[in-house]
Amino acid sequence: MLRYHLGWEDAEGRPAESTGKRLRPALCLLACEAAGGQAERAIPFASAVELVHNFSLVHDDVQDGDRLRHGRDTVWSVWGKSQAINAGDALLALAHIALAETPHESTAAASRLLNELTLEMVEGQVMDIAFEEQTDVSLDAYLAMISRKTGALFDAALALGAVAAGAPAEMVAALGRCGRQLGLAFQVRDDMLGIWGDVDRTGKPVAADIHRRKKSLPIVFALERAEGDDLERLQGMYGAGEPSAGDVAFVVGLLDSLGAQAYSQEEADRHRTAALSELTDADLDERAAAEIREVADFLLERDF
Amino acid sequence: MLRYHLGWEDAEGRPAESTGKRLRPALCLLACEAAGGQAERAIPFASAVELVHNFSLVHDDVQDGDRLRHGRDTVWSVWGKSQAINAGDALLALAHIALAETPHESTAAASRLLNELTLEMVEGQVMDIAFEEQTDVSLDAYLAMISRKTGALFDAALALGAVAAGAPAEMVAALGRCGRQLGLAFQVRDDMLGIWGDVDRTGKPVAADIHRRKKSLPIVFALERAEGDDLERLQGMYGAGEPSAGDVAFVVGLLDSLGAQAYSQEEADRHRTAALSELTDADLDERAAAEIREVADFLLERDF
Numbered sequence: 001m002l003r004y005h006l007g008w009e010d011a012e013g014r015p016a017e018s019t020g021k022r023l024r025p026a027l028c029l030l031a032c033e034a035a036g037g038q039a040e041r042a043i044p045f046a047s048a049v050e051l052v053h054n055f056s057l058v059h060d061d062v063q064d065g066d067r068l069r070h071g072r073d074t075v076w077s078v079w080g081k082s083q084a085i086n087a088g089d090a091l092l093a094l095a096h097i098a099l100a101e102t103p104h105e106s107t108a109a110a111s112r113l114l115n116e117l118t119l120e121m122v123e124g125q126v127m128d129i130a131f132e133e134q135t136d137v138s139l140d141a142y143l144a145m146i147s148r149k150t151g152a153l154f155d156a157a158l159a160l161g162a163v164a165a166g167a168p169a170e171m172v173a174a175l176g177r178c179g180r181q182l183g184l185a186f187q188v189r190d191d192m193l194g195i196w197g198d199v200d201r202t203g204k205p206v207a208a209d210i211h212r213r214k215k216s217l218p219i220v221f222a223l224e225r226a227e228g229d230d231l232e233r234l235q236g237m238y239g240a241g242e243p244s245a246g247d248v249a250f251v252v253g254l255l256d257s258l259g260a261q262a263y264s265q266e267e268a269d270r271h272r273t274a275a276l277s278e279l280t281d282a283d284l285d286e287r288a289a290a291e292i293r294e295v296a297d298f299l300l301e302r303d304f
Numbered sequence: 305m306l307r308y309h310l311g312w313e314d315a316e317g318r319p320a321e322s323t324g325k326r327l328r329p330a331l332c333l334l335a336c337e338a339a340g341g342q343a344e345r346a347i348p349f350a351s352a353v354e355l356v357h358n359f360s361l362v363h364d365d366v367q368d369g370d371r372l373r374h375g376r377d378t379v380w381s382v383w384g385k386s387q388a389i390n391a392g393d394a395l396l397a398l399a400h401i402a403l404a405e406t407p408h409e410s411t412a413a414a415s416r417l418l419n420e421l422t423l424e425m426v427e428g429q430v431m432d433i434a435f436e437e438q439t440d441v442s443l444d445a446y447l448a449m450i451s452r453k454t455g456a457l458f459d460a461a462l463a464l465g466a467v468a469a470g471a472p473a474e475m476v477a478a479l480g481r482c483g484r485q486l487g488l489a490f491q492v493r494d495d496m497l498g499i500w501g502d503v504d505r506t507g508k509p510v511a512a513d514i515h516r517r518k519k520s521l522p523i524v525f526a527l528e529r530a531e532g533d534d535l536e537r538l539q540g541m542y543g544a545g546e547p548s549a550g551d552v553a554f555v556v557g558l559l560d561s562l563g564a565q566a567y568s569q570e571e572a573d574r575h576r577t578a579a580l581s582e583l584t585d586a587d588l589d590e591r592a593a594a595e596i597r598e599v600a601d602f603l604l605e606r607d608f
Contacts, residue, residue, distance in 0.1 A: 055393075059389050059390075059393065062386075062389065063385075063386035063389060063390075080433075081367075082366075082367035082433050083430060083433055083434075085363050085366065085367060085389060085392075086363075086367075086426050086429050086430045086433070088389075088393075089359075089363065089392075089393075089396070089426045089429075090423055090426045090427070090430075092393070092396055092397075093396075093419050093420075093422045093423040093426060094423065096400065096415065096419045097416070097419045097420065097423065100412065100415060100416050100419075103412055107412060108404065108407055108411060108412060111400065111404060111415060112401070112404050115397050115400045115401045115404075116397075116401065118393075118397045119394055119397040119398065119401065122390050122393045122394045122397060123394070125390050125393075126387060126390045126394075129384075129386050129387055129390070130387075
């Protein structure tokens, strides 16, 4: 199940091509270099972060009932939900085995940090699922949720890179904050692609997140800004079952008239700017910092 | 959710009485003393083991669809399966935060051991769920499964106690093996109570595990020993849906005629004897070792 999920094998155990963007481990290695360390030292921590991320994906697919990820059947849709819960649990245990594989003086600090940020990520997941039952989710509450659900592990990725480099606490914290903001920018972009993404690039249906009645940022924005009949219809839709084709077209039009796409793009830019200012303030290796800036650009421009 | 599950609060957040036997942490502290350490030193490790145990219970209830545990609603039956998955995940992250709360020189070794045995426990859970689909589970395969599913965490409890005491590797391994055998004895006794337990003491219905078509030790034994029509009916029942009252009575009678209860008791005794011989061979504090023997007696005599 784990090799399948990680994209190394197909469901019959035959070799397959790896999928996934491997963003978090890449950022972990870059943060290590930015903090003046050799990237190699951060490999156990980068592996651990990627395994924690994959643990969360496997459980998330069970929770959301999603049958496809990157165009492949999810673990639960092949092996059932009970075994998929086990697969996620195993990935979390393996993350910590990977982290401690070549123990050195910073392993204990890395382990503590990763556990605390994993706990925060799970809190974000708890909030996200609780929001499904609420029609009055505020933008602030939404941003607090994605800061945990997505931001915490990007925070971990960069902070652990700095820890691997033996960086001072201040630099670890600054790179962690940079990661947190990159995670927020990444999630906002993800929310945009879930509504306005190109079917051929994302592998998801048009307006996928509207069909799933997912309260992503553009929808939370619309729930705060819409008025009168529009608000009533929107609230009704997000409190009820499967939306009709007319419902989806209505939401797409409403988001357009409220300027939800421009608002979301500004929000993503705001978080990228905050991330980059953390890099400027810290005393970092310039070449590695420039590569982190390139990743930040990719996060906001990507269409998949 | 976590306070509720641990028995500290009711579902509305009002204080409640703790439930659970707290066997694993008790054994962890005793093992620390048996290895010549102060029990206090093992408290973070004992807490971690108990939290890992509770993580597994919360996920297990989701997987089995069990609505009750110790006469209380399970986490998923109060908050839903998605949130219960999160609750379990959080308990696993918290276990490792607890383990490292007062870091000392043995924390890294303890963390590695706990992660490896947690992974083994999850493998046991994978096997257990896979067995549900099989009618040809052998006694050997069953014992290999419970050695992982239940034995691994008892192994961790005693081994971590020894690690906390700074015991030599040999003593850590011997206490771990003692724990593993105690876990096997505990699980076999649990399997017996699931069929022949006293309703008033266990809080479970008569022959609960037969109604649930759980392939516990007495059933695996019967599947190996039964012949002809009996075997056919038994296999048919364990491959099909809800058993009838007649089916349950048939299984109870068949187990009786095959001597499944005596076989199970011998199996439990065998594991207890193996556990106690590990205590004799190692050079332990006599008072603490005697208390571990008392726990072993309790494990086999308990009727709840």
